[in-house]
Amino acid sequence: MHQPATQPRPSIFYRYRVHPFRRPPEMDGAATEVPVTVVGAGPIGLLTALTLARLGCRCVLLESELQVSQGSRAIVLTRRSQEILHTAGVIAPFLAKGLPWTHGRSFYRGREVYRMEMPHDPDDRFLPGLNIQQQYIEEYLVAAIAAEPLIDLRWGSKVVGLAQDAAGATLRVDTPEGEYELRTGWVVAADGGRSAIRRLLGLRMEGRAYAGSFVIADIRADLGLPTERLCFFDPDWNPGNNVLVHREPDGIWRLDFRLPDGETAEAALEPRRLAERIDAILAMVGRPVPWEMDWAAVYSASTLTLPDYVVGRTCFVGDAAHLLPIFGVRGANTGFQDADALAWRLALVARGLAPSSLLRSYSGERVGAAREICEEAGRSTRFMTPPSEGFRLMRDAVLSFTLSEAFCKDLLHWRTSRPHTYADSPLNSEDGGFEGGVTPGAPLKDVRLGEDEHLYDHLGRGFQLIAFAGPQGPDAALEAVLRAAAEARLPVARLLVSPRPLPGRAERVVLDPEGRIAARYAAGPGAAYLARPDTHVCARWRRATPEGLHAALARACGEG
Template structure:
């Protein structure tokens, strides 16, 4: 059966959908090359995985079932951690240029403001807590990078119809507008979304909870004189017992989410006249009943589900193919972006012979643990936003009624925004005793903060796709010379960054160095002269020492790569 994707540009009031041409690959002309990695799905997670692999010199084939980017705003909020990952991938500029930054929101109950949320933001942090940008743009920006990258073969209009694997390779049956072929790859990545065909082909089932409540997302074009913030309305007159969310997006687009009555079907909710009435009631509720145009609408339900394992032989699952998370707290795409960041370097190291057989399993271990924590946390928000039973609804409504006069229940309205995960139990971490000797700073497993440095740069500007050893002192601190020699002998790619004490002369032998004026960074890291942090390619600390020894560095690198030196 020939795959025939829709080549009519999707309708939109603001976005010019581009139809990408199908180009026949070598396999349709009899080629039988085995590729390094085949990635199924060209959404944000799949594309970022390919871009991450390319940074490590690994070629990949990305199979996009459609010939244009996705329809609708969908994953529309990037949190700071996602922007930092985009920063390290070298692709953040269009996101920062197009997106709308924000840091808080307000909640209302029966027309009265009852809670104001402010997300943490420190002076000197480069990216805001959250950035609104529609998924169309996310995919456009990333696919443009992929199209320019010689190590990425982005194949539009290619649908995977079969999958099989053995100890040597994965084989994917691919259907296209010009016929079918077999794609061979050393490894495959399933980034094919919440309705993953690859998950179905392997007969895998998710664990967790699917919630009964349904929500409508409606993207409308309108000029509202409101700031960029999250607005949540509980129990509005026109939607009693339910709630409404309102978000500003680029291009005068506003996103409205509202919960449906329990007995209403998706088909009824999307009936044009009923949808129009509800949108206009929402606009009256926010105080601006202005002219508007519908761009896109859909119905979704909230789930907190995950596969128990993300690696199955030569196939790794990422993003919504691996887990389905509630929209509250903007966890879906942001969690998938962290998946791709974790997987890309590990898969590259295995293919390059730098990582042991347990390195890919560590991707599954770390990310499953992270997502289980997210499911537990997200469940609290979801049960508050969409109570699963009469008892939960009674408790939720009681808590809301208290917010009108009391402060002690207001924190229940916090939506527990997506955050970077701390891999504190990872088997890739080393020297717990050395880690425990610190009184402050990012512990092992935590991501490195993107601190602004004295020269105006930020810390992540100096951390590329390799392992990094961040050293503190003057370059001649006792023991630093031996540590630097050990770093140079490592077969694992390792760059050494010196954060030099203020007033000391430049040192030799380091890959980069920045003067730490006022010991700002050293204080944040709990560092003394001679202290060192070992940072993984995904920006997470895997070891730290107040007084490191060369043997400890060698062992920590081996542990972090699941290898033996």
């Protein structure tokens, strides 16, 4: 019988809440079946369930523990992750708590050798990075789910069995009151790097696991440093290795440092040895101040992915699908893009609005993205933790050159997580002969419309049609396209961009008197963009037609 911990996890800054186990109806003989069951209530599982519900799909969310995860873990949300949370309608508490930042600095043997500026456009609502502990990420998503009637979040529910057939899957769930079976149409495996679902299906990842190990330590200290990424190569106290320092909310600081080769996790976490190393880090940054330990763990870097993210009736997201190094903040941010790409497809399939073959495009897009990320992250990992004496010699040579030469400093760029462009997606339709703008496969670009107003604020749920009117309003051809969108069998949010007010319109009208939106999208009067529910463009036309819109919608739903 599953017995999760019932005492709040220890923390010097975060107050853990223990959620009660609620006996599900299946344990009392109710023969229920749910369209989707999400396994794992970490950030990726929570976001997947929330997005499914926002698109009208009922789901059960199973979590083996009774409280959110321990430790800060994923602490940096990229701009793309913030945009995803914004379109999900939950960004406000993240911005209120998190610490935004734009740049980082790298040091070699005590000298600053590189300053990295993360790209930021004045039209972007969000800064490139937002530091916030994973406990808060999960807490805010759990709060949003509590207000969502289409989600049944079941704490203390551990999946111990899985059987699939052509019509769905049967999960065997262990709880504090015994086991029960849950019948579901689809399973989403969001149960992390040690995925029980992956193990139950006998699946293995492909790629490489690196030998170097790192300690993550969260401490509370008054360092008085700004919010930026600090990286120290070859410090005196840890020769040949490196240290990362990040500021977190609530006066917490994340310290990451590489262990000497051959040192075990048990030895690294021995309290006296760990304290000596933390003291050395604080002295290195010029802040030898008192501190308190909150949490520490040891991890190693991997670049691994499943070759297929859809196996029978099970779809994989996040660390259950791939294991990526933290360098470049790729883990949770890649998982957020998984959730965003899967949820809208699965909602359409589960509701009978699209064929199940639509899910093949999810696997193709995200496996391709993971493999690209593994290649990029592998370069970063080989620099941070050289896998051989040859790699170490090359890395040390680059670092030594940074003391006197400028040509090699960009090699210290950490290749941060980025939004993926699905340029070769089978869901894309014609490109329409544009010069510039947003290409099919790329996410919509935001545009600042006022002090606190952006284009993304006006997006609706479901597919997005952004149509561009001239000074006299939409002509007859564009009116026909707007009517076709309103009458489509799938929800299409219609956004009409106009240089002047157009009162009485059924669509949402966004004013563009200076033509800034039109310029960013390289769009003239009569042009239109169609974006998927995850805001990735799937078609665009210089002169849109109802026939083209219907064909693009069908293709984007896997029917083309």
